[in-house]
Amino acid sequence: MGSSNTSTQHGKRQEEGECVKKLWGGRFQKTAEEWVDEFGASIHFDKQLVEEDIQGSLAHVTMLGKCGILKNDEVEQIKAGLQTLLEKAKNGELEYSVRYEDIHLNIEKQLIDLIGPVGGKLHTGRSRNDQVATDVHLYLRNQVHEILESIRALQKALVKQAEQHIETIIPGYTHLQRAQPVSLAHHFLAYFWMLERDYQRMQEAYKRINISPLGAGALAGTTFPIDREYTAKLLGFDGVYQNSLDAVSDRDYIIEFLSNASILMMHLSRFCEELILWSSSEFNFIEIDDTFATGSSIMPQKKNPDMAELIRGKTGRVYGALFGLLTVMKGTPLAYNKDFQEDKEGMFDAVKTVKGSLQIFAGMIETLTIKTDVLEQTVKADFSNATELADYLATKGMPFREAHEVVGKLVLYCIQKGVFLLDLTIDEYKEASPLFEEDIYEVLQPKTVVSRRNSLGGTGFEQVKLALEKAKKALDE
Numbered sequence: 001m002g003s004s005n006t007s008t009q010h011g012k013r014q015e016e017g018e019c020v021k022k023l024w025g026g027r028f029q030k031t032a033e034e035w036v037d038e039f040g041a042s043i044h045f046d047k048q049l050v051e052e053d054i055q056g057s058l059a060h061v062t063m064l065g066k067c068g069i070l071k072n073d074e075v076e077q078i079k080a081g082l083q084t085l086l087e088k089a090k091n092g093e094l095e096y097s098v099r100y101e102d103i104h105l106n107i108e109k110q111l112i113d114l115i116g117p118v119g120g121k122l123h124t125g126r127s128r129n130d131q132v133a134t135d136v137h138l139y140l141r142n143q144v145h146e147i148l149e150s151i152r153a154l155q156k157a158l159v160k161q162a163e164q165h166i167e168t169i170i171p172g173y174t175h176l177q178r179a180q181p182v183s184l185a186h187h188f189l190a191y192f193w194m195l196e197r198d199y200q201r202m203q204e205a206y207k208r209i210n211i212s213p214l215g216a217g218a219l220a221g222t223t224f225p226i227d228r229e230y231t232a233k234l235l236g237f238d239g240v241y242q243n244s245l246d247a248v249s250d251r252d253y254i255i256e257f258l259s260n261a262s263i264l265m266m267h268l269s270r271f272c273e274e275l276i277l278w279s280s281s282e283f284n285f286i287e288i289d290d291t292f293a294t295g296s297s298i299m300p301q302k303k304n305p306d307m308a309e310l311i312r313g314k315t316g317r318v319y320g321a322l323f324g325l326l327t328v329m330k331g332t333p334l335a336y337n338k339d340f341q342e343d344k345e346g347m348f349d350a351v352k353t354v355k356g357s358l359q360i361f362a363g364m365i366e367t368l369t370i371k372t373d374v375l376e377q378t379v380k381a382d383f384s385n386a387t388e389l390a391d392y393l394a395t396k397g398m399p400f401r402e403a404h405e406v407v408g409k410l411v412l413y414c415i416q417k418g419v420f421l422l423d424l425t426i427d428e429y430k431e432a433s434p435l436f437e438e439d440i441y442e443v444l445q446p447k448t449v450v451s452r453r454n455s456l457g458g459t460g461f462e463q464v465k466l467a468l469e470k471a472k473k474a475l476d477e
Contacts, residue, residue: 041098042341043106048348050089052138053103056131056214058082059234061122069224070121078122081115103135104128125226127218129248129336134214136344138235140257141209143351144202150358151199151264152475155192157365159471162188166464168372169379169446170285178382181446182459184370185468191271192471198264205260208253212237216247219335249335251325251343258322258347261354265315268357272308275364279305284374289367292360307364311357318353321346379446383411385421388449389440396435406433 058079065075085107088094100106105128112119162185172182212235215221215228221244228240241247278285288305296302328342386407393403410432414420422444429436442448454460457467 038098040101042102042344043096043098043100045345045348046103046132047096047106049103049135049139050094050107051086052135053107053131054082054086054089055138056134056235057107057122059231060126060214062234063227063231064124066230067225067227069124069226074118074121077115077118078111081111081119084114085110102128102132104131125217125222125224126215127248129218130213130216133216133248133250134212134235136254136347137209137211137213137237140254140347141206143355144206144209144257147351147354147358148199148202150355150362151195151202154358154362154365155195155199155471155475157362158188158192158195159468159475161365161368161370162192162464162468162471165370166461166468167447168370168375169450170375171379171382171384172459178384180387181379181384181449183450183461183464184375185464186459189464189467189471191267194267195264196474198260198267201260201263205253205256207238208256210236210238212240213247213250216241216244219245219248245335249332249340251329251340254343254347255322255325255329258318258325258350261350262315262318262322264354265311265318265357268361269312269315271361272312275308276305276312285371285378287369287371288364289369291367292364307360311360314353314357318350321350380422381420383414383421385444385446385449386411388443389421392440392443393433393435398433398435
């Protein structure tokens with residue numbers, strides 16, 4: 001914007017008698033242009049912190065009264081005003097203005113308008129720096145609680161599906177090539193345990209989220225005889241920051257949350273990729289419920305796995321929030337810097353994305369249709385039982401490396417003939433090695449292949465049943 005244009009706008013504001021007095025403006029002789037205020041304001045997004053902001057203020061003013069910093073009647077007036085604003089906030093009745101930059105000044109201005117100059121005493125002994133940090137700690141604490149509940153809901157859906165498909169066999173893959181058959185329940189439980197680690201990471205991060213920065217002031221503490229432990233207790237925090245500089249400049253807990261959220265979304269995205277593949281005509285292993293699919297505006301036969309694709313795509317948003325905040329923080333000296341205003345939008349978006357993705361995913365799993373007949377035919381029409389042949393020969397005394405070569409040649413022989421291992425005659429097997437006996441056909445059956453893998457954590461049906469019990473125990477804990 002050119003200088004003549006900005007000068008004209010400034011003149012227009014003065015002519016109209018507009019005089020916006022900043023709550024911090026005593027030292028300034030000029031007011032910013034409207035477009036500058038707009039650029040610097042955060043109220044567009046940090047109004048999401050309104051309830052946390054008021055809750056923090058209620059605890060702060062209660063402490064000011066306890067410590068004799070404010071008179072009891074002043075405390076009661078301020079608390080009554082804040083309660084009124086809190087009710088309005090919950091009912092969506094508060095209005096916000098860019099003139100007052102952020103949620104803190106908007107609430108303070110409305111409090112003063114409501115109860116008079118005594119409202120200005122609320123800010124005694126604190127700064128917007130420790131105030132905003134407190135708000136975000138409170139917000140993220142609440143959101144992590146909800147995310148933990150949503151992770152559990154998805155895990156329960158996985159356990160329910162797994163219980164129904166212990167002996168349903170699906171091709172297992174490495175390099176997206178058929179490798180060995182596995183129990184479908186075993187496959188579902190792999191994601192259960194990924195989510196369990198996600199749950200634990202969020203729990204661990206909660207310890208660093210649930211710390212109070214309130215009372216750290218702008219960066220150096222305050223001369224008022226405040227009681228930081230008391231406000232921490234009122235707000236349900238486990239403790240306080242031990243260093244005022246660290247308290248107002250720390251954003252590690254947001255970065256840690258975003259890192260954990262990124263890993264969680266990566267797990268969901270991997271699972272989405274499999275659901276997308278499995279629901280294609282080429283795989284045809286599953287059908288995603290109509291609730292979580294869409295059609296094509298031009299091709300009437302299409303059923304697109306859009307929700308799975310969206311979760312896969314939205315993973316990038318959460319990654320972006322993580323890298324964005326890491327970049328914001330990397331060059332900021334102690335203590336507070338205006339750069340820190342950029343910590344919130346990505347966090348808000350990541351929270352919304354993670355919560356929505358978990359909710360959608362739980363619904364997809366609960367309503368998933370498994371095409372067991374297709375899977376039964378699929379696992380018979382491949383070479384994923386080849387390892388059984390090598391193990392069979394090894395148990396007969398042949399060195400495994402030699403057995404591997406024998407089986408590799410048998411697979412090549414089958415490919416050249418256009419058949420599978422179960423189609424070979426016993427004579428063809430004995431020609432490859434005299435160690436083969438008639439029992440080889442039972443050994444090669446898909447259910448036999450899966451059931452025999454009973455090493456701890458394996459796909460054998462007995463191991464899967466034990467894993468399900470462990471999964472249920474984890475949910476109960």
